Structure formats: structure tokens, C-alpha cells
Amino acid sequence: xxxxxxxxxxxxxxxxxxxxxxxxxxxxxxxxxxxxxxxxxxxxxxxxxxxxxxxxxxxxxxxxxxxxxxxxxxxxxxxxxxxxxxxxxxxxxxxxxxxxxxxxxxxxxxxxxxxxxxxxxxxxxxxxxxxxxxxxxxxxxxxxxxxxxxxxxxxxxxxxxxxxxxxxxxxxxxxxxxxxxxxxxxxxxxxxxxxxxxxxxxxxxxxxxxxxxxxxxxxxxxxxxxxxxxxxxxxxxxxxxxxxxxxxxxxxxxxxxxxxxxxxxxxxxxxxxxxxxxxxxxxxxxxxxxxxxxxxxxxxxxxxxxxxxxxxxxxxxxxxxxxxxxxxxxxxxxxxxxxxxxxxxxxxxxxxxxxxxxxxxxxxxxxxxxxxxxxxxxxxxxxxxxxxxxxxxxxx
Ligand SMILES: Nc1ncnc2c1ncn2[C@@H]1O[C@H](COP(=O)(O)OP(=O)(O)OP(=O)(O)O)[C@@H](O)[C@H]1O
Ligand SMILES: [Mg+2]
Numbered sequence: 001x002x003x004x005x006x007x008x009x010x011x012x013x014x015x016x017x018x019x020x021x022x023x024x025x026x027x028x029x030x031x032x033x034x035x036x037x038x039x040x041x042x043x044x045x046x047x048x049x050x051x052x053x054x055x056x057x058x059x060x061x062x063x064x065x066x067x068x069x070x071x072x073x074x075x076x077x078x079x080x081x082x083x084x085x086x087x088x089x090x091x092x093x094x095x096x097x098x099x100x101x102x103x104x105x106x107x108x109x110x111x112x113x114x115x116x117x118x119x120x121x122x123x124x125x126x127x128x129x130x131x132x133x134x135x136x137x138x139x140x141x142x143x144x145x146x147x148x149x150x151x152x153x154x155x156x157x158x159x160x161x162x163x164x165x166x167x168x169x170x171x172x173x174x175x176x177x178x179x180x181x182x183x184x185x186x187x188x189x190x191x192x193x194x195x196x197x198x199x200x201x202x203x204x205x206x207x208x209x210x211x212x213x214x215x216x217x218x219x220x221x222x223x224x225x226x227x228x229x230x231x232x233x234x235x236x237x238x239x240x241x242x243x244x245x246x247x248x249x250x251x252x253x254x255x256x257x258x259x260x261x262x263x264x265x266x267x268x269x270x271x272x273x274x275x276x277x278x279x280x281x282x283x284x285x286x287x288x289x290x291x292x293x294x295x296x297x298x299x300x301x302x303x304x305x306x307x308x309x310x311x312x313x314x315x316x317x318x319x320x321x322x323x324x325x326x327x328x329x330x331x332x333x334x335x336x337x338x339x340x341x342x343x344x345x346x347x348x349x350x351x352x353x354x355x356x357x358x359x360x361x362x363x364x365x366x367x368x369x370x371x372x373x374x375x376x377x378x379x380x381x382x383x384x385x386x387x388x389x390x391x392x393x394x395x396x
Contacts, residue, residue: 004027004085004087004319004348004350005084005085005086005087005127005128005319005320005321005322005349005350006025006026006027006084006085006322006350007025007030007047007050007082007083007084007085007322007350008024008025008026008027008083008084008085008090009022009023009024009025009081009082009083010022010023010025010043010046010047010080010081010082011079011080011081011082012042012043012046012078012079012080013078013079013080013081013096014065014066014073014074014075014077014078014079015042015046015064015066015078015079015080016039016042016045016064016066016078017037017039017042017066017376018039018043018046018066018376019066019069019073019074019376020073021376021377021378022378023043023371023378025369025371026369027085027348027350028350028367028368028369029344029345029349029350029351029352029353029364029367029368029369030350030351030352030353030368030369030371031353031354031355031358031361031364031369031370031371032044032352032354032355032371032373033354033355033356033357033358033360033361033370033371033372033373034356034372034373034374035356035374036356038373038374038375038376039373039375039376040326040354040355040373041056041057041133041326041354042376043352043373043378044056044131044133044324044326044352044354045057045059045064046080047080047082047129047322047324047352048129048131048324049080049095049096049108050080050082050084050093050095050123050127051123051127051128051129051153051156052119052120052121052123052124052156052163053120053149053153056131056133056324056326057133060106061097061101061105061106061107061108062097062103064078064097065077065078065097066078075099076097076099076100076101077096077097077098077099077100077101078096078097079094079095079096080094080095080096081093081094081095082094084126084127086126086127086319087317087318087319091112091113092111092112092113092114093110093111093112093123093126093127094109094110094111094112095108095109095110095111095120095123096108096109097109108120110122110123112126119167120163121163121164121167124156124160124162124163124164125160127322128156128157128158128313128319128321128322129153129157129321129322129323129324130154130157130306130309130310130321130322130323130324131323131324132299132302132303132306132323132324132325132326132328133324133326133327134326134327136150136302137295137298137299139298140281140289140290140291140293140298140301141291144276144277144278144279147278147279147281148274148275148277148279150279151208151211151279152166152208154211154215154305154309155207155208155211157309157313157317157321158211158312158313158316158317162204162207165200165203165204165207166204168196168200169196169197169200169201169204169274169275170275172193172196172197172200173197173269173270173273173275175193176190176193176194176197176257176264176270177264177268177269177270179193180261180265181265181268190261191258194254194257194258195254197253197254197257197270197273198250198251198253198254198257199250201237201253201273201274202237202240202241202246202249202250202253203246204274205233205237205238205240205241205249205274205277206246208233208238208274208277208279209233209241209242212231212232212233212279214312215231215305215308215309215312216229216230216231216232218308218309218311218312218315219231219304219305219307219308222304223303223304223307223308223311223343224307224336224339224340224343225335225336225339226301226303226304226307226336226339227283227284227285227297227300227301227304228284228285228304229281229282229283229284229290229301229304229305230280230281230282230283231279231280231281231305232279232280232282233277233278233279233280234277234278234279234280235274235276235277235278236256236272236276237249237253237272237273237274237276237277238274238277240252240253253272253273256271256272257270257272257273260272281301281305283297283301296331299328299331300336303328303332303336303340306323306325307340307343307347309321310323310343310344310347310349311343311347313347314347314348314349320347320348320349321349322349322350322351322352323344323349323350323351323352324351324352325351325352325353325354326354327354327355328340328353329341329353329355329361330355330356330357330360337360338363341367345364345367353368358370358372358381358386358387359387361386362386362387365383365386366383370383370386
């Protein structure tokens with residue numbers, strides 16, 4: 001049997017519009033359809049919390065707590081629990097916000113197989129995922145940080161340690177900024193932090209560069225009818241990493257940090273480092289920056305990148321990532337939609353697809369689990385109940 005990565009049970013408790021809900025499924029893609037406000041995106045967001053970070057809405061943890069619905073099912077704390085099939089066997093993941101958490105606390109609890117994990121980054125060891133949401137229609141015009149996050153999430157799939165390196169790098173960056181601002185200017189301590197930032201920074205830039213070059217190769221001919229994206233990392237560290245061995249690149253970054261202390265004390269950040277890099281994307285066939293493309297063209301480029309990543313992971317690790325595709329299918333023309341479905345089925349990825357119209361997904365037929373979402377209640381749909389089911393399978 002091919003190893004797969006799939007959520008087979010998902011429970012949410014006091015999670016946004018859900019009091020408590022449970023979904024049982026298998027490794028097939030999951031289609032969630034229902035009216036606006038039914039709770040489709042909320043469920044995708046719940047799945048997104050099975051990976052490190054702030055989830056697909058980048059919400060504050062307290063925003064996720066359920067509002068309304070009576071004391072028992074509203075108020076502080078929320079939880080997401082899942083059984084996930086992984087290539088190394090099933091794993092039980094749990095995450096959420098402690099009901100006793102202080103008002104401003106953004107600490108997300110994580111349990112793996114019933115034991116508390118040190119931090120969220122441990123989730124990256126078990127689950128790889130990528131997502132596309134309507135908000136990401138602006139990814140190419142957004143701040144560079146959004147594109148870095150997008151790319152870093154793809155890197156997690158191949159290199160789970162990337163998540164931990166980013167956290168450590170950011171902590172060192174913050175600590176150095178604090179010292180530069182508040183003192184005392186202990187040169188040894190500053191040097192040690194810059195040392196850490198140099199080592200981690202070069203590793204981060206190298207992992208991104210590697211990801212980008214493999215993604216570019218995997219999507220060079222386009223992905224089915226989706227266009228080939230031109231992909232390149234831009235930034236000082238990225239340029240250094242590209243033409244120097246790692247140790248030399250670390251020395252360069254370390255020296256640059258030491259030289260920018262005075263400037264950084266004023267700006268409160270750091271003038272160089274992988275936190276200033278950007279993922280540059282172009283529409284290859286038109287030699288045009290992605291942000292100049294039409295809405296549909298930009299979306300198609302994103303779909304290319306996501307699918308190329310799934311192909312790559314499947315080819316290199318044998319397992320495709322989870323894909324959370326919020327309102328993606330409805331905006332594609334029929335040919336591209338069919339191509340998207342076929343690509344998902346070919347990689348064996350458990351894609352979670354949402355839309356308001358079940359007919360859009362009917363061609364997936366028995367290849368997917370179809371769920372009706374209504375008023376934050378979940379009902380598994382019978383194949384016969386699908387609109388426009390193929391001839392020979394009953395109702396039409
Ligand atoms: N913290 C919260 N507590 C209770 N309800 C919430 C909370 N946050 C969001 N909601 C509600 O959850 C409902 C479902 O939202 P969701 O985004 O999942 O809908 P959807 O099915 O994706 O709809 P659409 O098709 O419009 O995208 C909305 O009515 C929203 O107001
Ligand atoms: Mg939605």
C-alpha cells in the first residue's frame with residue numbers, strides 16, 4: 001500500500017461556530033459544501049492548526065473561542081483533536097487554547113499521542129500541509145512576510161527542522177533587538193546571539209533556496225493547464241548563500257550583523273537576515289511579475305506552486321501533503337477544475353475542498369468523501385444524493 005498522510009478523524013470543541021463536531025473520513029479528499037456562513041472555512045482552519053503557526057486565518061487564539069450558544073459551549077478555551085494516518089503509522093494530535101489561559105496569552109497547547117509536546121514545531125514532524133484561501137489572492141501584492149510564510153510552510157514538508165530553526169532565529173533576533181534597545185551592551189552576549197543568527201539564518205536561506213530550485217524544476221513545464229511560475233529568492237543573505245559555501249556565508253552574515261548594531265538599535269530590527277528575504281514570482285510565459293497578472297492568472301500561479309509541491313513531496317518522500325483549498329474549485333473553468341481534481345487524485349493527497357455548490361465537485365464521485373455543512377453541523381453525503389451523479393448510478 002502506498003503510504004499516505006490523511007486525517008481520518010477530526011473533532012472540534014468550542015471552535016468558532018462549532019459547539020462540538022466530529023468528522024470521520026478516510027484518506028480520500030474531503031469535499032465540504034454548504035451555504036455561506038455554514039462553517040466550511042472554520043473546519044479548514046481547524047485542520048490548519050495541526051501544523052505549526054497561527055493557522056490559515058492567522059487568528060489570535062482567543063478569536064477562535066466560540067461566541068454565543070450558551071455557557072456550556074461558549075467561552076474560554078477551544079480544542080481540535082485528530083487522528084492522522086502518517087507513513088510511520090497513526091498519530092493522535094491535539095491542540096487548542098487552555099481555558100485557564102491569561103487574556104493575552106497566545107500559547108497554543110499541543111499534545112502528541114496524549115503527551116504534551118514542547119511546542120508547536122513538533123507538529124511539523126507529523127503533518128505536512130499547504131493551503132490556498134481567498135485572502136491569498138493578494139499574496140503577490142501583500143507584504144514579503146506573507147510570501148515567506150507561504151514558502152516556509154512548503155519547506156516544513158521536506159525539512160521539519162526548518163520550523164524550529166525559524167522560531168529560534170526569531171527569538172535570537174528579538175533578544176538582540178531588546179539588548180540593543182535597553183542594554184546592557186554586553187558584546188559577548190550580542191556576539192553569541194549574532195553567531196546563532198548567522199548559523200540559523202544561513203540554514204534557513206539555504207533551505208528556502210533548495211526548495212525554490214526544486215519547485216521551479218517541478219513546475220518548469222507548468223502543471224497540467226496551470227502556468228509555469230518563475231521562482232527566485234531575493235535578499236542579501238539569499239545572494240550570499242547562492243554564491244558562497246555555507247561557512248563563508250555565515251561569516252558574512254555574522255560580520256554584517258556586527259556592523260549594523262548601531263543602525264539596528266535605531267530601527268529596532270536587523271538590517272540583514274532571512275527575515276528580510278522575499279520570494280519573487282513571475283509569470284514565465286509572459287515574463288511578467290506575478291502581481292501584474294489578472295486575479296485568475298495569479299490564482300493559477302498559486303495553484304501551480306501548490307500542486308508542484310505536492311508532486312515533489314510525493315516523488316521524494318512517497319507521501320503528498322494535506323492540501324486545504326478554500327473556495328478554489330468554483331473559480332476555475334471546467335477544464336482547469338478537472339485538471340485540479342486529477343492532479344489531486346494522482347498524487348494521492350488528502351485535499352480538503354470547500355464550495356457552496358456541491359455540483360462543482362460531483363465529478364469527484366466516489367473518489368472523495370462529500371460532506372454537507374449546514375449551520376455548523378456535518379452530514380456525510382450519500383453518493384446517490386450528489387447532484388449530477390454520473391449515469392448508471394441512480395438519480396441525476
Ligand atoms: N469565534 C466565533 N464564535 C462563533 N462563531 C464564529 C466565530 N468566528 C466566526 N464565527 C462564525 O462562523 C460562521 C461560519 O464561518 P465560516 O467562515 O466557516 O463560513 P463558510 O461556510 O466558510 O462560509 P462562506 O461560504 O461564506 O465562506 C460565520 O457565521 C461566522 O460569523
Ligand atoms: Mg468560507
